[in-house]
Amino acid sequence: MKIKDYAVLVSVIMIVIMMVIPFPPLLLDFLIMMNISLALTIILVAMNTREALQFSIFPSLLLLTTLFRLGLNVSTTRSILTNKTGGQVIETFGSFVVGGSVVIGLLVFLILVIIQFIVITKGSERVAEVAARFTLDAMPGKQMSIDADLNAGMISDRDAKERRQKIEREADFYGAMDGASKFVKGDAIAGIVITLINIIGGLIIGMVVHGMPVGDAATTFTLLSIGDGLVSQIPALLISTATGIVVTRAASDGNLGSDITAQIFAYPKLLYVVGAVIGLLGVATPINPLLTFPIAGLLVYAGWTMQKNLNIAEEAETAAGDEEVEEMKKPESVTSLLQVDPIEFEFGYGLIPLADQKQGGDLLDRVIMIRRQIALEFGIVVPVIRIRDNIQLEPNEYVIKIKGNRVAGGEVLLDQYLAMSSGLEDDSISGIETVEPAFGLPALWVTEEMKDRAELSGYTIVDPPSVVSTHLTEVIKRHAHELLSRQEVKHLLDNVRESSPAVLEELIPNILTIGDVQKVLMRLLKEKVSIRSLDMILESLADNGVRTKDTDVLAEYVRQSLSRQITSQIAVPGEAVKVLTAGARLEKRFAESVQQSDQGSYLALDPETSQTIYQEVLQQVSRLQQSGIQPILLTSPAIRMYLRQFLERYMPELTILSYSELEPEVEVQSVGVINLP
Template sequence: MALKDFSVLVSVIMIVVMMVIPFPPLLLDFLIMLNISLAITIILVAMNTKEALQFSIFPSLLLLTTLFRLGLNVSTTRSILTNKTGGEVIETFGSFVVGGSVVIGFLVFLILVIIQFIVITKGSERVAEVAARFTLDAMPGKQMSIDADLNAGMISDKDARERRRKIEQEADFYGAMDGASKFVKGDAIAGIVITVINIIGGLIIGIVVHKMPVGEAASTFTLLSIGDGLVSQIPALLISTATGIVVTRAASDGNLGTDITGQIFAYPKLLYIVAAVVGLIGVATPISPMLTFPIAGIIAFAGYQMQRNLEQAEEHAETAAGEEEAEELKSPESVTGLLTIDPIEFEFGYGLIPLADKNQGGDLLDRVIMIRRQLAIELGIVVPVIRIRDNIQLQPDEYVIKIKGNRVAGGEIHLDQYMAMSAGIEDETIRGIETIEPAFGLPALWVNEEMKDRAELSGYTIVDPPSVVSTHLTEVIKNHAHELLTRQEVKSLIDNIKETAPAVVEELIPNLMTLGEVQKVLMRLLKEKVSIRNLGVILETLADYSPKAKDPDLLAEYARQALSRQITSQYINPGESLKVLTAGASVEKLMAESIQHTEHGNYLSLDPETSQKIYQMVLDQVNRLQQSGIQPVLLTSPAIRMYLRQFLERYMPDLPVLSYNELEPDVEVQSVGVVNVT
């Protein structure tokens, strides 16, 4: 055990011993002066802390100092009543400090107790109680703010953990202060009771035991009791004041002295008004100008000096800022920083600032957090931090979404209106601004609050502006997820799966496949919106087939077949049949015959006329099914699925193309159309 830990334990034990074993007056004098020194130290530390958590031990220290004072009270009371003395310090406070007057001493003691009990202790107790309640109530909001800053890239994961830990410590601290302040209140009450007991008990013992005259007994024991009370109450008053300072400290960058001088004297021109008022008091009242004019002069001179210092500081700050900016422009780092491109950017015009401003009710940052969590579950990837910023070059109600610095989507939002989309039956009485729903390209209307209620009654789907934006952002990220999956992201995913399945990772990488080759397979899966969350199955499949095949497209097909249960559940609910378009025999034969095999891979080679025929047939069938309310799925054989998908993705990127091997055997498949070429 360390020496400092041992000394604290011994000190606590000595407090208990002090209550039981009589101490000589000399030792009591030492302990009383130690108590006063400790109280002065505590209040000075409280004044110099920048925030409450820098003095986090204060609640426990408050309890120990209170226990120490009470133990000291017991020892001094025993000494006074037994030996008619409490030591040199108590006698000094009883005679010299209060002038030897019982009445003056009692009044001074009573004033100190009233100040401590009614003013400082009661106020500190209330502030601690309210601070504890408000700190607990504010915890969820602070946690969300940290998540928003982390999501926006303003802080790192380490900073977020430190801020969360600080919030927890603040809640614990103010909760402890709420309870510890009750000890200060009890200590003030105990001080009054102990002093009264000393006076009455001393008077009785002086007359009965020591055979002293009534006047002498009253004078002796009353002065000693009051001296003992003053010796106890002065440190208690200091520590109570320290309690108030700690619990009332707001967040700042300086200690109490710096804050007082910096904030009270932050407006030097106001000191001129103060000086004028003080001078006017000397002229308009019987108070002598000889008293008020020097004070007014000192205040006016202080205001002049502070105003001059502030102006010089502002000039120096402007000069330093200009020099720093010039140096930054000259440095090579300033150019290098411009090369960094954010993976995902969301920019908006100034009219959409309320979307992201929490003070105006915006919850976009919170929605972005939920989007990242949702996509982690749906796609199995960690979406990079989404950079959110305003852009004055955009129209006020316009927003754009960028992937790796390039615009991929955008839209226009009316914050004071709602987007209304019909379920297929238009109501001509619904009036609004015609628009296109940005995420899925559906026709819609922007309607006001009054028209919104009518649209809901007519069966329209009503969406508020923040939901429109978040839905669009989610769909854009889904469509471009494969572009966001870098080698570094793949390494992070593999490192994560390695903790639970190290064998397959060690077998596959780097012996059979490189990190880049695994990345290409995963990118092909994400491009067709196949989740890679079940990464263990994908890696197992790659480990099985990579010794035989090196083509990423072919390996992705094997991975799709291994994920058949997942793919099946993606397009069909349990107990329902899957309605599909089927690639006819003519299309399959034509595709199979057009596959060209080269040493660099396989590709589809179709003449333009045949390509146009196949595309037109697929488009006609898809439009027919969509008009019937059926979301089409194209089903084909495993041999040509990959090539048919590559052929159609440029024209119909959202059309799912599945092979028979990607469906579970127990799924009921219902063909609602056949694609053939005549």
């Protein structure tokens, strides 16, 4: 703990001791002046804060100052009743400040108590209650606004986190102030009661214990009690005022003083009217003109000065506006129009409720979950998804764009559900025929009334937001390689550098460039191989990059090093992996057709052979799909890359593996052979 922490602890302990152990008058004088100084400090800090959270410790500080003041009251009461003195400060307030008059002292004390209790404390308490309630009511809206800005790309994740924390602190602060304002109210009541006890108790003790006459006892103890009340109530009044300032303070760019000056004197011409009224009072009433005329002249002069400054500011603003107009007349800068969003999701006006949180839409929350899912599954950070409505689309239509180009789309009926059959059709289930957009499965749009019957018939029921989010997820997975820019690869490598700097120092730029690494990663993502194990991928590139710079070949080496990961994606524990295998004649033909060039190796097949191979693969894949088996083509490592390049244009979803990419312990069952006649 630091010295400041010990100071606070010692202060709290001293407050407790002060209530139990009698203090000498000199020490009481010091503590009373400390109380006044602390109150002045608090009100000045409250006036100079720009927003309430800059003084977030105020509720706790309010409790401590209240406890300190009450402890001080106990000590001064003990000293007054025991020694007939409360110290020089109390005697000064009881004699000099109120002129030594008991009646004047009582009146001044009552006025201070009334101002504090009825005016300031009551108002502060009510404002604190309303502020706490309104702050809590506004929390959901503020949270949704932050999520909307985050998904729109207007703020970063860090900014969103800071804003959410600020909202939570505001709610905690105003909730605490709602309770802390009760301390101020109780303090005002306690001040009245303590003063009455001092007067009555002092009168009795003065006559009985000290043997003083009634008049002397009444004068002495009443003045001391009033002095004690004043030195207690004045700091209490200052802190009550500070409470009101804090809870009524709206966030602004300046402190209270600058805001008051700027806003009250924002209309200089009104000062002319006020000056005229004050001057008229000196003429039309018996009030001495020597008192009113200087004030009136000062107001008129202030109004004239501020009006002149205001005119200068308006002229400068007009000049700036003219410059802006001239700037607009110049040839327009279209640089900002060249930026293309990596991912865009556009929808017709009928689908606005999907993204409107006020109407219960949760699309923005789903987008956040999609980005997290892709990061965990594929190891890449999906760029911010731009979500906006497009009046050029049909009301229920949506479009997904990658780098400005449409790659997918569909239609959604918000008042219905998507029902997908498990294979057994039920004629009693009626609806609008459609195609599930993510996987191309036949489906029906069914009403709320038909939904339960469809579920009982074995249909899978999906709500419209889930249809859209699933489609968006699959599109991002399918095009993940297009989203991996060099800059994104640089960010991923910087992240690896923190944990595995050695492999990066060896690999880049001595063996490969960032562009080479990008091509390898894109090749992996294109076949839906996760790059989350980036350190392992870089190790493989460092090992094999010294032998070849062909990124396609390097990608094959990386796939072999990720065999356990690739196997886990297709294998089910306890079950054999059913595959199609490439026949010997097919592998031989592919091996013979590989040609070398300066740009690398490529496959050169004649059209007739290409058509024959394609038809054979299509027939075998269709047979497996009809049997409910995921088609996997298994081949030798030597031709896997070329077979993939040959089939990816027509069958991008077909999984093609080499023997080296399967773990030895996995059982493989061949359910077909693809061969040449």
